[in-house]
Amino acid sequence: MSGRSRLLVPYGMFAFTLGFSWFMLAPLVPTLVGQLKVGLGAVILFISFYGYAMIVGSLPAGWWVAYRGPRPVLITAVFLSVLGLLLRAVSHSYALFFVGQALAALAYPLLISPIGSVLRMAGITQRKMATGLTIGFLFLGMSFGAFLGGRLGTPAAFWTGWWLNLLVGIWLVARVPKKFASGNNQKSFHIHLRPSVWWLVGFVVASTSVMIGGIATPVLGHMHVASPAVLGGLLSGLTFLGSAVGAILFGALGERGTQGIRLQRILALCTWLSLLGVVLDFSGVVQIARGGLEVLFFLLGAFGNGWYSLALEESARVAADAGSAGLNTAGFSMASNIGVAVIPTYLGVMVLTHAGWWAVLTLILGILGLWVPFSIKKTSSSNHHTFHTMRRSR
Structure with a gap:
Protein backbone atom coordinates (compact mmCIF):
# COMPACT_ATOMS: atom_id res chain seq x y z
CA MET A 1 0.00 0.00 0.00
CA SER A 2 1.45 3.37 -1.01
CA GLY A 3 1.93 6.25 1.41
CA ARG A 4 -1.03 8.09 -0.02
CA SER A 5 -3.25 5.00 -0.05
CA ARG A 6 -2.57 4.55 3.68
CA LEU A 7 -4.73 7.61 4.25
CA LEU A 8 -7.79 5.39 3.77
CA VAL A 9 -7.56 3.56 7.11
CA PRO A 10 -7.43 6.63 9.41
CA TYR A 11 -9.91 8.39 7.11
CA GLY A 12 -12.41 5.56 7.55
CA MET A 13 -11.69 5.28 11.27
CA PHE A 14 -12.31 8.99 11.78
CA ALA A 15 -15.67 8.52 10.05
CA PHE A 16 -16.30 5.77 12.63
CA THR A 17 -15.62 8.20 15.50
CA LEU A 18 -18.03 10.75 14.00
CA GLY A 19 -20.81 8.18 13.77
CA PHE A 20 -20.04 6.88 17.26
CA SER A 21 -20.07 10.34 18.86
CA TRP A 22 -23.19 11.33 16.93
CA PHE A 23 -25.55 8.45 17.68
CA MET A 24 -24.52 7.87 21.27
CA LEU A 25 -26.95 10.74 21.88
CA ALA A 26 -29.99 8.68 20.86
CA PRO A 27 -30.27 6.52 24.02
CA LEU A 28 -29.18 9.48 26.19
CA VAL A 29 -32.04 11.79 25.14
CA PRO A 30 -34.17 11.26 28.30
CA THR A 31 -31.10 11.79 30.52
CA LEU A 32 -30.13 15.00 28.72
CA VAL A 33 -33.67 16.36 28.99
CA GLY A 34 -33.31 16.18 32.77
CA GLN A 35 -29.69 17.31 33.00
CA LEU A 36 -30.03 20.31 30.68
CA LYS A 37 -33.56 21.14 31.91
CA VAL A 38 -35.03 21.55 28.43
CA GLY A 39 -37.79 19.98 26.37
CA LEU A 40 -37.54 16.81 24.31
CA GLY A 41 -37.47 18.68 21.00
CA ALA A 42 -34.51 20.80 22.11
CA VAL A 43 -32.43 17.66 22.74
CA ILE A 44 -33.51 15.85 19.58
CA LEU A 45 -32.31 18.94 17.71
CA PHE A 46 -28.76 17.97 18.69
CA ILE A 47 -29.06 14.73 16.69
CA SER A 48 -30.44 16.66 13.72
CA PHE A 49 -27.46 19.04 13.66
CA TYR A 50 -25.41 16.62 11.56
CA GLY A 51 -28.07 16.47 8.86
CA TYR A 52 -28.46 20.25 8.77
CA ALA A 53 -24.67 20.62 8.61
CA MET A 54 -24.61 18.36 5.54
CA ILE A 55 -27.27 20.45 3.80
CA VAL A 56 -25.48 23.73 4.48
CA GLY A 57 -21.86 22.61 4.35
CA SER A 58 -21.64 19.95 1.62
CA LEU A 59 -21.16 22.17 -1.43
CA PRO A 60 -18.76 24.60 0.34
CA ALA A 61 -16.71 21.59 1.48
CA GLY A 62 -16.59 20.23 -2.06
CA TRP A 63 -15.60 23.63 -3.44
CA TRP A 64 -12.87 24.04 -0.79
CA VAL A 65 -11.30 20.66 -1.60
CA ALA A 66 -11.50 21.38 -5.33
CA TYR A 67 -9.57 24.62 -4.98
CA ARG A 68 -7.23 23.95 -2.04
CA GLY A 69 -6.93 20.18 -1.88
CA PRO A 70 -8.01 17.84 0.94
CA ARG A 71 -5.33 18.69 3.53
CA PRO A 72 -6.75 21.95 4.99
CA VAL A 73 -10.30 20.57 4.84
CA LEU A 74 -9.48 17.34 6.69
CA ILE A 75 -7.39 19.13 9.32
CA THR A 76 -10.25 21.59 9.90
CA ALA A 77 -12.68 18.67 10.24
CA VAL A 78 -10.49 17.12 12.94
CA PHE A 79 -10.08 20.44 14.77
CA LEU A 80 -13.80 21.25 14.79
CA SER A 81 -14.77 17.75 15.86
CA VAL A 82 -12.26 17.54 18.71
CA LEU A 83 -13.10 21.04 19.96
CA GLY A 84 -16.86 20.54 19.68
CA LEU A 85 -16.86 17.17 21.46
CA LEU A 86 -14.66 18.61 24.23
CA LEU A 87 -17.13 21.45 24.82
CA ARG A 88 -19.95 18.90 24.83
CA ALA A 89 -18.18 16.74 27.42
CA VAL A 90 -17.51 19.61 29.86
CA SER A 91 -20.81 21.45 29.38
CA HIS A 92 -23.33 21.84 32.17
CA SER A 93 -25.63 24.21 30.30
CA TYR A 94 -27.78 23.93 27.20
CA ALA A 95 -26.01 26.87 25.52
CA LEU A 96 -22.52 25.36 25.79
CA PHE A 97 -23.77 21.91 24.75
CA PHE A 98 -25.47 23.58 21.77
CA VAL A 99 -22.24 25.27 20.66
CA GLY A 100 -20.17 22.12 21.11
CA GLN A 101 -22.59 19.92 19.19
CA ALA A 102 -22.85 22.48 16.37
CA LEU A 103 -19.06 22.68 15.99
CA ALA A 104 -18.70 18.89 15.99
CA ALA A 105 -21.46 18.57 13.39
CA LEU A 106 -19.57 20.84 10.98
CA ALA A 107 -16.85 18.19 10.73
CA TYR A 108 -19.32 15.81 9.08
CA PRO A 109 -19.64 17.56 5.67
CA LEU A 110 -15.94 18.46 5.66
CA LEU A 111 -14.97 14.80 6.04
CA ILE A 112 -17.63 12.94 4.05
CA SER A 113 -19.05 15.24 1.37
CA PRO A 114 -15.91 15.68 -0.80
CA ILE A 115 -14.99 11.97 -0.60
CA GLY A 116 -14.82 11.75 -4.41
CA SER A 117 -11.93 14.23 -4.51
CA VAL A 118 -10.20 12.92 -1.37
CA LEU A 119 -9.93 9.37 -2.73
CA ARG A 120 -8.80 10.46 -6.19
CA MET A 121 -6.26 13.01 -5.00
CA ALA A 122 -4.90 10.47 -2.50
CA GLY A 123 -4.15 8.09 -5.38
CA ILE A 124 -6.64 5.42 -4.26
CA THR A 125 -7.68 3.38 -7.30
CA GLN A 126 -10.22 0.96 -5.78
CA ARG A 127 -12.65 3.75 -5.10
CA LYS A 128 -15.88 1.73 -4.86
CA MET A 129 -14.28 -0.36 -2.14
CA ALA A 130 -12.86 2.74 -0.43
CA THR A 131 -16.19 4.58 -0.57
CA GLY A 132 -18.02 1.57 0.84
CA LEU A 133 -15.41 1.17 3.58
CA THR A 134 -15.68 4.81 4.66
CA ILE A 135 -19.48 4.92 4.62
CA GLY A 136 -19.58 1.49 6.26
CA PHE A 137 -17.32 2.62 9.10
CA LEU A 138 -19.49 5.71 9.59
CA PHE A 139 -22.58 3.53 10.06
CA LEU A 140 -20.68 1.02 12.17
CA GLY A 141 -19.81 3.91 14.47
CA MET A 142 -23.48 4.90 14.61
CA SER A 143 -24.41 1.35 15.56
CA PHE A 144 -21.79 1.16 18.33
CA GLY A 145 -22.75 4.62 19.58
CA ALA A 146 -26.44 3.74 19.79
CA PHE A 147 -25.60 0.47 21.55
CA LEU A 148 -23.01 1.77 24.04
CA GLY A 149 -24.25 5.30 24.72
CA GLY A 150 -26.97 4.28 27.14
CA ARG A 151 -24.76 1.71 28.84
CA LEU A 152 -21.92 4.17 29.45
CA GLY A 153 -24.20 7.01 30.50
CA THR A 154 -23.15 10.62 30.95
CA PRO A 155 -20.51 11.94 31.18
CA ALA A 156 -18.57 8.70 30.48
CA ALA A 157 -20.04 8.34 26.99
CA PHE A 158 -19.08 11.90 26.01
CA TRP A 159 -15.51 11.55 27.30
CA THR A 160 -15.13 8.19 25.56
CA GLY A 161 -16.25 9.77 22.29
CA TRP A 162 -13.87 12.71 22.74
CA TRP A 163 -10.80 10.60 23.52
CA LEU A 164 -11.49 8.27 20.60
CA ASN A 165 -12.03 11.24 18.29
CA LEU A 166 -8.83 12.94 19.49
CA LEU A 167 -6.59 9.89 19.07
CA VAL A 168 -7.91 8.93 15.64
CA GLY A 169 -7.88 12.60 14.61
CA ILE A 170 -4.17 12.88 15.44
CA TRP A 171 -3.58 9.71 13.41
CA LEU A 172 -5.49 11.14 10.44
CA VAL A 173 -3.65 14.48 10.50
CA ALA A 174 -0.31 12.65 10.64
CA ARG A 175 -1.26 10.60 7.57
CA VAL A 176 -2.63 13.46 5.44
CA PRO A 177 -0.09 14.06 2.64
CA LYS A 178 1.20 17.60 2.31
CA LYS A 179 0.79 17.33 -1.45
CA PHE A 180 -2.02 15.61 -3.28
CA ALA A 181 -2.37 14.77 -6.95
CA SER A 182 -4.53 17.36 -8.68
CA GLY A 183 -6.00 14.92 -11.15
CA ASN A 184 -5.33 17.29 -14.05
CA ASN A 185 -2.07 18.17 -15.76
CA GLN A 186 -3.29 21.29 -17.55
CA LYS A 187 -2.41 24.75 -16.32
CA SER A 188 -6.06 25.67 -16.10
CA PHE A 189 -9.21 23.63 -16.08
CA HIS A 190 -12.88 23.84 -15.27
CA ILE A 191 -14.53 22.54 -12.13
Whole structure:
Protein backbone atom coordinates (compact mmCIF):
# COMPACT_ATOMS: atom_id res chain seq x y z
CA MET A 1 0.00 0.00 0.00
CA SER A 2 1.45 3.37 -1.01
CA GLY A 3 1.93 6.25 1.41
CA ARG A 4 -1.03 8.09 -0.02
CA SER A 5 -3.25 5.00 -0.05
CA ARG A 6 -2.57 4.55 3.68
CA LEU A 7 -4.73 7.61 4.25
CA LEU A 8 -7.79 5.39 3.77
CA VAL A 9 -7.56 3.56 7.11
CA PRO A 10 -7.43 6.63 9.41
CA TYR A 11 -9.91 8.39 7.11
CA GLY A 12 -12.41 5.56 7.55
CA MET A 13 -11.69 5.28 11.27
CA PHE A 14 -12.31 8.99 11.78
CA ALA A 15 -15.67 8.52 10.05
CA PHE A 16 -16.30 5.77 12.63
CA THR A 17 -15.62 8.20 15.50
CA LEU A 18 -18.03 10.75 14.00
CA GLY A 19 -20.81 8.18 13.77
CA PHE A 20 -20.04 6.88 17.26
CA SER A 21 -20.07 10.34 18.86
CA TRP A 22 -23.19 11.33 16.93
CA PHE A 23 -25.55 8.45 17.68
CA MET A 24 -24.52 7.87 21.27
CA LEU A 25 -26.95 10.74 21.88
CA ALA A 26 -29.99 8.68 20.86
CA PRO A 27 -30.27 6.52 24.02
CA LEU A 28 -29.18 9.48 26.19
CA VAL A 29 -32.04 11.79 25.14
CA PRO A 30 -34.17 11.26 28.30
CA THR A 31 -31.10 11.79 30.52
CA LEU A 32 -30.13 15.00 28.72
CA VAL A 33 -33.67 16.36 28.99
CA GLY A 34 -33.31 16.18 32.77
CA GLN A 35 -29.69 17.31 33.00
CA LEU A 36 -30.03 20.31 30.68
CA LYS A 37 -33.56 21.14 31.91
CA VAL A 38 -35.03 21.55 28.43
CA GLY A 39 -37.79 19.98 26.37
CA LEU A 40 -37.54 16.81 24.31
CA GLY A 41 -37.47 18.68 21.00
CA ALA A 42 -34.51 20.80 22.11
CA VAL A 43 -32.43 17.66 22.74
CA ILE A 44 -33.51 15.85 19.58
CA LEU A 45 -32.31 18.94 17.71
CA PHE A 46 -28.76 17.97 18.69
CA ILE A 47 -29.06 14.73 16.69
CA SER A 48 -30.44 16.66 13.72
CA PHE A 49 -27.46 19.04 13.66
CA TYR A 50 -25.41 16.62 11.56
CA GLY A 51 -28.07 16.47 8.86
CA TYR A 52 -28.46 20.25 8.77
CA ALA A 53 -24.67 20.62 8.61
CA MET A 54 -24.61 18.36 5.54
CA ILE A 55 -27.27 20.45 3.80
CA VAL A 56 -25.48 23.73 4.48
CA GLY A 57 -21.86 22.61 4.35
CA SER A 58 -21.64 19.95 1.62
CA LEU A 59 -21.16 22.17 -1.43
CA PRO A 60 -18.76 24.60 0.34
CA ALA A 61 -16.71 21.59 1.48
CA GLY A 62 -16.59 20.23 -2.06
CA TRP A 63 -15.60 23.63 -3.44
CA TRP A 64 -12.87 24.04 -0.79
CA VAL A 65 -11.30 20.66 -1.60
CA ALA A 66 -11.50 21.38 -5.33
CA TYR A 67 -9.57 24.62 -4.98
CA ARG A 68 -7.23 23.95 -2.04
CA GLY A 69 -6.93 20.18 -1.88
CA PRO A 70 -8.01 17.84 0.94
CA ARG A 71 -5.33 18.69 3.53
CA PRO A 72 -6.75 21.95 4.99
CA VAL A 73 -10.30 20.57 4.84
CA LEU A 74 -9.48 17.34 6.69
CA ILE A 75 -7.39 19.13 9.32
CA THR A 76 -10.25 21.59 9.90
CA ALA A 77 -12.68 18.67 10.24
CA VAL A 78 -10.49 17.12 12.94
CA PHE A 79 -10.08 20.44 14.77
CA LEU A 80 -13.80 21.25 14.79
CA SER A 81 -14.77 17.75 15.86
CA VAL A 82 -12.26 17.54 18.71
CA LEU A 83 -13.10 21.04 19.96
CA GLY A 84 -16.86 20.54 19.68
CA LEU A 85 -16.86 17.17 21.46
CA LEU A 86 -14.66 18.61 24.23
CA LEU A 87 -17.13 21.45 24.82
CA ARG A 88 -19.95 18.90 24.83
CA ALA A 89 -18.18 16.74 27.42
CA VAL A 90 -17.51 19.61 29.86
CA SER A 91 -20.81 21.45 29.38
CA HIS A 92 -23.33 21.84 32.17
CA SER A 93 -25.63 24.21 30.30
CA TYR A 94 -27.78 23.93 27.20
CA ALA A 95 -26.01 26.87 25.52
CA LEU A 96 -22.52 25.36 25.79
CA PHE A 97 -23.77 21.91 24.75
CA PHE A 98 -25.47 23.58 21.77
CA VAL A 99 -22.24 25.27 20.66
CA GLY A 100 -20.17 22.12 21.11
CA GLN A 101 -22.59 19.92 19.19
CA ALA A 102 -22.85 22.48 16.37
CA LEU A 103 -19.06 22.68 15.99
CA ALA A 104 -18.70 18.89 15.99
CA ALA A 105 -21.46 18.57 13.39
CA LEU A 106 -19.57 20.84 10.98
CA ALA A 107 -16.85 18.19 10.73
CA TYR A 108 -19.32 15.81 9.08
CA PRO A 109 -19.64 17.56 5.67
CA LEU A 110 -15.94 18.46 5.66
CA LEU A 111 -14.97 14.80 6.04
CA ILE A 112 -17.63 12.94 4.05
CA SER A 113 -19.05 15.24 1.37
CA PRO A 114 -15.91 15.68 -0.80
CA ILE A 115 -14.99 11.97 -0.60
CA GLY A 116 -14.82 11.75 -4.41
CA SER A 117 -11.93 14.23 -4.51
CA VAL A 118 -10.20 12.92 -1.37
CA LEU A 119 -9.93 9.37 -2.73
CA ARG A 120 -8.80 10.46 -6.19
CA MET A 121 -6.26 13.01 -5.00
CA ALA A 122 -4.90 10.47 -2.50
CA GLY A 123 -4.15 8.09 -5.38
CA ILE A 124 -6.64 5.42 -4.26
CA THR A 125 -7.68 3.38 -7.30
CA GLN A 126 -10.22 0.96 -5.78
CA ARG A 127 -12.65 3.75 -5.10
CA LYS A 128 -15.88 1.73 -4.86
CA MET A 129 -14.28 -0.36 -2.14
CA ALA A 130 -12.86 2.74 -0.43
CA THR A 131 -16.19 4.58 -0.57
CA GLY A 132 -18.02 1.57 0.84
CA LEU A 133 -15.41 1.17 3.58
CA THR A 134 -15.68 4.81 4.66
CA ILE A 135 -19.48 4.92 4.62
CA GLY A 136 -19.58 1.49 6.26
CA PHE A 137 -17.32 2.62 9.10
CA LEU A 138 -19.49 5.71 9.59
CA PHE A 139 -22.58 3.53 10.06
CA LEU A 140 -20.68 1.02 12.17
CA GLY A 141 -19.81 3.91 14.47
CA MET A 142 -23.48 4.90 14.61
CA SER A 143 -24.41 1.35 15.56
CA PHE A 144 -21.79 1.16 18.33
CA GLY A 145 -22.75 4.62 19.58
CA ALA A 146 -26.44 3.74 19.79
CA PHE A 147 -25.60 0.47 21.55
CA LEU A 148 -23.01 1.77 24.04
CA GLY A 149 -24.25 5.30 24.72
CA GLY A 150 -26.97 4.28 27.14
CA ARG A 151 -24.76 1.71 28.84
CA LEU A 152 -21.92 4.17 29.45
CA GLY A 153 -24.20 7.01 30.50
CA THR A 154 -23.15 10.62 30.95
CA PRO A 155 -20.51 11.94 31.18
CA ALA A 156 -18.57 8.70 30.48
CA ALA A 157 -20.04 8.34 26.99
CA PHE A 158 -19.08 11.90 26.01
CA TRP A 159 -15.51 11.55 27.30
CA THR A 160 -15.13 8.19 25.56
CA GLY A 161 -16.25 9.77 22.29
CA TRP A 162 -13.87 12.71 22.74
CA TRP A 163 -10.80 10.60 23.52
CA LEU A 164 -11.49 8.27 20.60
CA ASN A 165 -12.03 11.24 18.29
CA LEU A 166 -8.83 12.94 19.49
CA LEU A 167 -6.59 9.89 19.07
CA VAL A 168 -7.91 8.93 15.64
CA GLY A 169 -7.88 12.60 14.61
CA ILE A 170 -4.17 12.88 15.44
CA TRP A 171 -3.58 9.71 13.41
CA LEU A 172 -5.49 11.14 10.44
CA VAL A 173 -3.65 14.48 10.50
CA ALA A 174 -0.31 12.65 10.64
CA ARG A 175 -1.26 10.60 7.57
CA VAL A 176 -2.63 13.46 5.44
CA PRO A 177 -0.09 14.06 2.64
CA LYS A 178 1.20 17.60 2.31
CA LYS A 179 0.79 17.33 -1.45
CA PHE A 180 -2.02 15.61 -3.28
CA ALA A 181 -2.37 14.77 -6.95
CA SER A 182 -4.53 17.36 -8.68
CA GLY A 183 -6.00 14.92 -11.15
CA ASN A 184 -5.33 17.29 -14.05
CA ASN A 185 -2.07 18.17 -15.76
CA GLN A 186 -3.29 21.29 -17.55
CA LYS A 187 -2.41 24.75 -16.32
CA SER A 188 -6.06 25.67 -16.10
CA PHE A 189 -9.21 23.63 -16.08
CA HIS A 190 -12.88 23.84 -15.27
CA ILE A 191 -14.53 22.54 -12.13
CA HIS A 192 -18.00 21.23 -12.92
CA LEU A 193 -20.88 20.54 -10.58
CA ARG A 194 -22.86 17.90 -12.45
CA PRO A 195 -26.13 16.87 -10.83
CA SER A 196 -27.08 13.41 -12.03
CA VAL A 197 -29.86 10.90 -11.56
CA TRP A 198 -27.65 9.18 -8.97
CA TRP A 199 -28.50 11.99 -6.56
CA LEU A 200 -32.06 10.64 -6.58
CA VAL A 201 -30.75 7.35 -5.16
CA GLY A 202 -29.17 9.21 -2.26
CA PHE A 203 -32.38 11.16 -1.66
CA VAL A 204 -34.58 8.05 -1.67
CA VAL A 205 -32.36 5.63 0.28
CA ALA A 206 -31.38 8.10 3.01
CA SER A 207 -34.88 9.52 3.53
CA THR A 208 -36.75 6.20 3.59
CA SER A 209 -34.26 4.45 5.88
CA VAL A 210 -34.29 7.31 8.39
CA MET A 211 -38.09 7.52 8.21
CA ILE A 212 -38.55 3.78 8.80
CA GLY A 213 -36.18 3.85 11.78
CA GLY A 214 -37.82 6.95 13.22
CA ILE A 215 -41.39 5.66 13.10
CA ALA A 216 -40.61 2.11 14.25
CA THR A 217 -41.24 2.66 17.98
CA PRO A 218 -44.52 4.64 17.64
CA VAL A 219 -45.86 2.16 15.07
CA LEU A 220 -45.02 -0.81 17.29
CA GLY A 221 -46.68 0.95 20.21
CA HIS A 222 -49.77 1.64 18.09
CA MET A 223 -49.89 -2.08 17.29
CA HIS A 224 -49.70 -2.86 21.04
CA VAL A 225 -46.43 -4.77 20.68
CA ALA A 226 -44.78 -5.57 24.01
CA SER A 227 -41.87 -3.23 24.92
CA PRO A 228 -42.09 -1.14 21.72
CA ALA A 229 -39.19 1.14 22.72
CA VAL A 230 -36.85 -1.82 23.25
CA LEU A 231 -37.81 -3.50 19.99
CA GLY A 232 -37.75 -0.19 18.10
CA GLY A 233 -34.23 0.51 19.35
CA LEU A 234 -33.14 -3.00 18.37
CA LEU A 235 -34.57 -2.60 14.86
CA SER A 236 -32.80 0.75 14.41
CA GLY A 237 -29.54 -0.77 15.62
CA LEU A 238 -29.92 -3.66 13.18
CA THR A 239 -30.47 -1.18 10.35
CA PHE A 240 -27.24 0.64 11.23
CA LEU A 241 -25.36 -2.65 11.49
CA GLY A 242 -26.77 -3.83 8.17
CA SER A 243 -25.83 -0.48 6.61
CA ALA A 244 -22.22 -0.92 7.74
CA VAL A 245 -22.01 -4.51 6.48
CA GLY A 246 -23.70 -3.67 3.17
CA ALA A 247 -21.52 -0.66 2.38
CA ILE A 248 -18.29 -2.54 3.08
CA LEU A 249 -19.32 -5.82 1.41
CA PHE A 250 -20.96 -4.47 -1.74
CA GLY A 251 -18.36 -1.73 -2.12
CA ALA A 252 -15.74 -4.47 -2.35
CA LEU A 253 -17.89 -6.56 -4.71
CA GLY A 254 -18.35 -3.49 -6.91
CA GLU A 255 -14.64 -3.58 -7.75
CA ARG A 256 -15.04 -6.94 -9.49
CA GLY A 257 -15.77 -7.03 -13.20
CA THR A 258 -16.95 -4.27 -15.50
CA GLN A 259 -20.72 -4.66 -15.11
CA GLY A 260 -21.11 -2.60 -11.93
CA ILE A 261 -24.55 -1.41 -13.01
CA ARG A 262 -25.82 -4.99 -12.80
CA LEU A 263 -24.93 -5.13 -9.09
CA GLN A 264 -26.71 -1.83 -8.52
CA ARG A 265 -29.85 -3.16 -10.19
CA ILE A 266 -29.82 -6.22 -7.95
CA LEU A 267 -29.29 -4.10 -4.83
CA ALA A 268 -32.00 -1.64 -5.88
CA LEU A 269 -34.52 -4.43 -6.35
CA CYS A 270 -33.57 -6.11 -3.05
CA THR A 271 -33.83 -2.75 -1.25
CA TRP A 272 -37.31 -2.14 -2.63
CA LEU A 273 -38.47 -5.66 -1.71
CA SER A 274 -37.15 -5.20 1.84
CA LEU A 275 -38.93 -1.84 2.02
CA LEU A 276 -42.11 -3.49 0.73
CA GLY A 277 -42.02 -6.04 3.55
CA VAL A 278 -41.64 -3.35 6.22
CA VAL A 279 -44.37 -1.19 4.66
CA LEU A 280 -46.83 -4.08 4.50
CA ASP A 281 -46.23 -4.82 8.18
CA PHE A 282 -46.36 -1.21 9.38
CA SER A 283 -49.53 -0.48 7.41
CA GLY A 284 -51.27 -3.53 8.89
CA VAL A 285 -51.66 -5.44 5.62
CA VAL A 286 -49.68 -8.41 6.93
CA GLN A 287 -48.27 -9.40 10.30
CA ILE A 288 -44.62 -10.39 10.31
CA ALA A 289 -43.11 -12.22 13.27
CA ARG A 290 -40.51 -10.38 15.34
CA GLY A 291 -37.64 -12.43 13.94
CA GLY A 292 -38.76 -11.74 10.38
CA LEU A 293 -39.01 -8.02 11.09
CA GLU A 294 -35.49 -8.01 12.53
CA VAL A 295 -34.18 -9.69 9.36
CA LEU A 296 -36.04 -7.20 7.16
CA PHE A 297 -34.56 -4.19 8.96
CA PHE A 298 -31.05 -5.63 8.71
CA LEU A 299 -31.48 -6.37 4.99
CA LEU A 300 -33.00 -2.95 4.34
CA GLY A 301 -29.87 -1.38 5.80
CA ALA A 302 -27.47 -3.77 4.05
CA PHE A 303 -28.97 -3.61 0.56
CA GLY A 304 -29.86 0.07 0.81
CA ASN A 305 -26.51 1.36 2.02
CA GLY A 306 -24.58 -0.94 -0.31
CA TRP A 307 -26.53 0.59 -3.18
CA TYR A 308 -26.08 4.08 -1.70
CA SER A 309 -22.29 3.72 -1.55
CA LEU A 310 -22.02 2.52 -5.15
CA ALA A 311 -24.29 5.34 -6.34
CA LEU A 312 -22.16 7.85 -4.42
CA GLU A 313 -19.07 6.72 -6.33
CA GLU A 314 -21.01 6.79 -9.61
CA SER A 315 -21.85 10.45 -8.98
CA ALA A 316 -18.10 11.11 -8.72
CA ARG A 317 -17.25 9.16 -11.89
CA VAL A 318 -19.05 11.64 -14.12
CA ALA A 319 -16.54 14.32 -13.09
CA ALA A 320 -13.94 15.54 -15.55
CA ASP A 321 -11.24 15.85 -12.88
CA ALA A 322 -10.48 15.05 -9.25
CA GLY A 323 -11.65 18.45 -7.99
CA SER A 324 -15.03 18.15 -9.66
CA ALA A 325 -15.47 14.63 -8.24
CA GLY A 326 -15.60 15.98 -4.69
CA LEU A 327 -18.06 18.67 -5.70
CA ASN A 328 -20.32 16.01 -7.23
CA THR A 329 -20.24 13.78 -4.14
CA ALA A 330 -20.89 16.87 -2.01
CA GLY A 331 -24.04 17.50 -4.06
CA PHE A 332 -25.04 13.85 -3.61
CA SER A 333 -24.65 14.21 0.17
CA MET A 334 -26.64 17.44 0.18
CA ALA A 335 -29.50 15.81 -1.77
CA SER A 336 -29.48 12.86 0.64
CA ASN A 337 -29.81 15.06 3.70
CA ILE A 338 -32.49 17.25 2.15
CA GLY A 339 -34.46 14.02 1.85
CA VAL A 340 -33.73 13.19 5.49
CA ALA A 341 -34.93 16.64 6.57
CA VAL A 342 -38.15 16.56 4.53
CA ILE A 343 -39.49 13.03 4.02
CA PRO A 344 -39.60 11.70 7.62
CA THR A 345 -41.16 14.96 8.83
CA TYR A 346 -43.98 15.17 6.30
CA LEU A 347 -44.48 11.60 5.08
CA GLY A 348 -43.52 9.65 8.21
CA VAL A 349 -46.20 11.26 10.37
CA MET A 350 -48.91 9.86 8.07
CA VAL A 351 -48.28 6.26 9.11
CA LEU A 352 -50.54 6.46 12.19
CA THR A 353 -53.32 8.57 10.68
CA HIS A 354 -53.37 7.61 6.98
CA ALA A 355 -51.52 4.29 6.83
CA GLY A 356 -52.79 3.41 3.36
CA TRP A 357 -51.64 6.64 1.77
CA TRP A 358 -48.35 6.42 3.66
CA ALA A 359 -47.75 2.94 2.25
CA VAL A 360 -48.56 3.96 -1.33
CA LEU A 361 -46.43 7.12 -1.26
CA THR A 362 -43.50 5.34 0.40
CA LEU A 363 -43.50 2.58 -2.22
CA ILE A 364 -43.76 5.14 -5.05
CA LEU A 365 -40.76 6.94 -3.58
CA GLY A 366 -38.91 3.62 -3.55
CA ILE A 367 -39.84 3.00 -7.19
CA LEU A 368 -38.35 6.38 -8.16
CA GLY A 369 -35.02 5.25 -6.74
CA LEU A 370 -35.40 1.79 -8.29
CA TRP A 371 -35.84 3.40 -11.71
CA VAL A 372 -32.37 5.00 -11.69
CA PRO A 373 -30.05 1.99 -12.26
CA PHE A 374 -32.50 0.49 -14.75
CA SER A 375 -32.49 3.74 -16.73
CA ILE A 376 -28.70 3.64 -17.17
CA LYS A 377 -27.20 1.74 -20.09
CA LYS A 378 -24.53 -0.79 -19.15
CA THR A 379 -22.00 1.03 -21.29
CA SER A 380 -22.68 4.37 -19.64
CA SER A 381 -21.51 5.33 -16.19
CA SER A 382 -24.28 7.86 -15.65
CA ASN A 383 -26.66 10.34 -17.18
CA HIS A 384 -25.69 13.85 -16.23
CA HIS A 385 -25.63 17.44 -17.26
CA THR A 386 -23.44 20.37 -16.31
CA PHE A 387 -25.08 22.62 -13.74
CA HIS A 388 -22.38 25.14 -13.06
CA THR A 389 -18.85 25.79 -14.23
CA MET A 390 -16.09 27.55 -12.35
CA ARG A 391 -12.62 28.22 -13.68
CA ARG A 392 -9.58 27.42 -11.64
CA SER A 393 -6.03 28.49 -12.42
CA ARG A 394 -2.93 27.18 -10.81
